Amino acid sequence: FYLLKNSLVNNSGVNKNKKLYFKGLTIFMLKQINSKVNTNFLSMALICIMLFITIVALSLGISFKKGSEAALEKLTPFDASVVLYTNGEDKNIEDILNKVHFKKSENEKYAICNEYTIGVKINQLFKKELQAFKDLQPTFIKISDYNKMLKLKGEKEIQLNNNEILLLSNKIKLMEPINEILKVNNKVHIKGKEYLIKNHKAIEENIYTYDMTNTYCTIIINDNFLSHSKIYESILNVMYSQNHREENNKKYKKIHDDSIKGKYESLNIHYLKAYSKDVVYDSSKGLTTTILFIGIYLGLVFLISSMAILALQQLSEASDSMERYRVLKRIGATETMIEKTIFIQIFIYFSLPVLLALIHSIIGIILVNDYVSRFNKIDIKFSVLMTILIFFIVYIGYFYTTYLAYKNMVKKNI
Numbered sequence: 001f002y003l004l005k006n007s008l009v010n011n012s013g014v015n016k017n018k019k020l021y022f023k024g025l026t027i028f029m030l031k032q033i034n035s036k037v038n039t040n041f042l043s044m045a046l047i048c049i050m051l052f053i054t055i056v057a058l059s060l061g062i063s064f065k066k067g068s069e070a071a072l073e074k075l076t077p078f079d080a081s082v083v084l085y086t087n088g089e090d091k092n093i094e095d096i097l098n099k100v101h102f103k104k105s106e107n108e109k110y111a112i113c114n115e116y117t118i119g120v121k122i123n124q125l126f127k128k129e130l131q132a133f134k135d136l137q138p139t140f141i142k143i144s145d146y147n148k149m150l151k152l153k154g155e156k157e158i159q160l161n162n163n164e165i166l167l168l169s170n171k172i173k174l175m176e177p178i179n180e181i182l183k184v185n186n187k188v189h190i191k192g193k194e195y196l197i198k199n200h201k202a203i204e205e206n207i208y209t210y211d212m213t214n215t216y217c218t219i220i221i222n223d224n225f226l227s228h229s230k231i232y233e234s235i236l237n238v239m240y241s242q243n244h245r246e247e248n249n250k251k252y253k254k255i256h257d258d259s260i261k262g263k264y265e266s267l268n269i270h271y272l273k274a275y276s277k278d279v280v281y282d283s284s285k286g287l288t289t290t291i292l293f294i295g296i297y298l299g300l301v302f303l304i305s306s307m308a309i310l311a312l313q314q315l316s317e318a319s320d321s322m323e324r325y326r327v328l329k330r331i332g333a334t335e336t337m338i339e340k341t342i343f344i345q346i347f348i349y350f351s352l353p354v355l356l357a358l359i360h361s362i363i364g365i366i367l368v369n370d371y372v373s374r375f376n377k378i379d380i381k382f383s384v385l386m387t388i389l390i391f392f393i394v395y396i397g398y399f400y401t402t403y404l405a406y407k408n409m410v411k412k413n414i
Helices: 008-012 026-075 093-099 122-126 143-152 172-184 242-260 277-320 322-330 335-373 381-413
Strands: 080-085 108-116 139-142 164-168 187-190 193-197 218-221 231-240 271-276
Touching: 026 277, 026 335, 026 381, 080 093, 080 242, 093 231, 108 143, 122 187, 139 143, 143 218, 143 231, 231 242, 242 271, 242 277, 271 277, 277 322, 277 335, 277 381, 322 335, 322 381, 335 381
Parallel strands: 139 218, 164 193
Antiparallel strands: 080 231, 080 271, 108 139, 108 231, 164 218, 187 193
């Protein structure tokens, strides 16, 4: 807007087109617009920033809520999960839970799953440098354990041939390059043997309930391959009935709280954690609601404030310009010509900060969405459409009201 100051008329090109420049009240209209920008370029810049915040905040606030709700379903495939990190020691989840006097309930269904590591790094599997994850060791799960989890979730079990594997990953920064590799090659070598990856893209799922994605690269393989391997993590996944939900949630929360308080130090384990679906939902709900409220509140407040400032500036300017309209009337300008001039100059004045804000918002939304998508995929199409709808309803309402008020003021005083 500072660049437009003192140059809107000179650089617009209209003054070079004599036919257009001297047509009707074009000269007067351009001088009026130039005067408005000269006087209010700082406030217009501020309005542009406020509108930028409005569009970004509303778009991302709404999409974040929808994205979070969809993500939570994937993060919590089980009603509860208890995870023991063994780091290769000869321990498993059943033995540890017995030692802490954990009691299984009749209204619960369980499935135990063990994750193994075999000393293979991810770059050895794909024969391709994945620099950010070059030291990552993929984990392995027996197909029998994986099928127990599928059965617990009510899903169909999977059969693997001796030379077949499944590949799981839901960490976007790793999953996307893996999927690109699988497009051209779905075979890997593990311990000197070639295996066919049965799925054509990584299966996106958590292998236990947690408050974030927890599957970097996990391979489902036939049981006999892991018969002599050491357990890396031992997992108890649980489903329970709705009738005893609150009681069961408390049971698993106690395990988690006791672990944090150090009550299991005598067991000489690295860590034992427990999460329930309801606890994950409740903790996420507070953050999601807060972000949504801030996004909508800031967005609507800034939008209405910006439109109100633009409207007040125009109505204030109408009083200052009244003598100019009287002169136009005296030299023969018709009422239609004056109304057209008023409409165009208000439209341009309202549109300048809006157009600049829209351009900046497109870039801002793309950048923020790209960053957020590294952790959680969000579909922003719906929220952007909703934001545009809200934006233009308010914009058109304030613009048309301002035009009518400005026009009526001029009519009454000339």
